Amino acid sequence: MTDVRLHLLIIEDDEHVRRALREALQEYAADVSEAATAREGLAMASRQALDAIILDLGLPDMPGLDLCRSLRAFTQVPVLVLSAMHDEPTKVALLNAGADDYITKPFSSPELVARIRAHVRRFTDRRNGTSPVRLRLGDVELDLQQRLATRAGHPLRLTPTEWTLLRVLVTQRGRTMTHRQLFLAVWNREYGDASLHLRVHLTHLRRKIEANPAEPRYIVTDPGVGYRFEWPDPASSTTSP
Structure with a gap:
């Protein structure tokens, strides 16, 4: 893959899911940071230069909706939500709270990477006025x-x-x-x-x-x-x- 390497943050409490995501994303030219809780994720997002954030809804210390709002209080980088839930009200609420995309499990790694890159390109174009x-x-x-x-x-x-x-x-x-x-x-x-x-x-x-x-x-x-x-x-x- 010839694209510039991305720096991504995964906020996910399940260690096995984090590992699977990290391995898949690293294969597609991404540097990955990981957080097991919402609070840890917020701290890392506030001090690191990120291209996108991937978060799971089922975190132990904060609802996903509140985490989206908290992230949007200080960063505009793309936020992609991963969840096994398919209901429309949850998706609408998350998008209104600032999430850029909502990806239901199971999903393919190439599709996830393609969607991440598409959102990063859109964000970069908007920031650069292009x-x-x-x-x-x-x-x-x-x-x-x-x-x-x-x-x-x-x-x-x-x-x-x-x-x-x-x-x-x-x-x-x-x-x-x-x-x-x-x-x-x-x-x-x-x-x-x-x-x-x-x-x-x-x-x-x-x-x-x-x-x-x-x-x-x-x-x-x-x-x-x-x-x-x-x-x-x-x-x-x-x-x-």
Whole structure:
């Protein structure tokens, strides 16, 4: 693997799981630190330069939700949660608390590493101010900065709300944004039916930019949780300076 080595922190109380994760991640060019408790993990995260944090929900000294909030009080590096639980309310709560991804067990090591690297790239781009401003999605071309759009060379009209939704999703590409997070980012308020507002506007947006709105390729639904923008071929996009 030719990518730059990542420094990762695993917060997991099960020694066997930590060892398995460490061996898998080291094989994919990662330096790994380990913590067996939430308190130990918080201390290590506060004093180390990390690229991402991987945490388990079943820690003995702090609920995973509280740990996510505590980490977000001082760091913005990607946080990926590993859990055997599949219920949507838990996933939504963790994403709203600041987690970047939620990976259910069992999972493959190559998939885990690929998702970690995707989140690290997104975080690095956002920190460096290199979010894309021009995208080519099939026969659709979008200029987010100028708010210009064409489809097969013909002008395509997006509403101000649709442009804002698209910019938020593209900026957070690869990350599932919950209904609440999108509602706050676009409408700047917590009251109202977030799911209904988003469903209506995203349905219209998909009809304009997707080749097949019934099977979207770019704006993907995470059922019961929210939406994410799947990053197209980087060669088809231009980033800001």
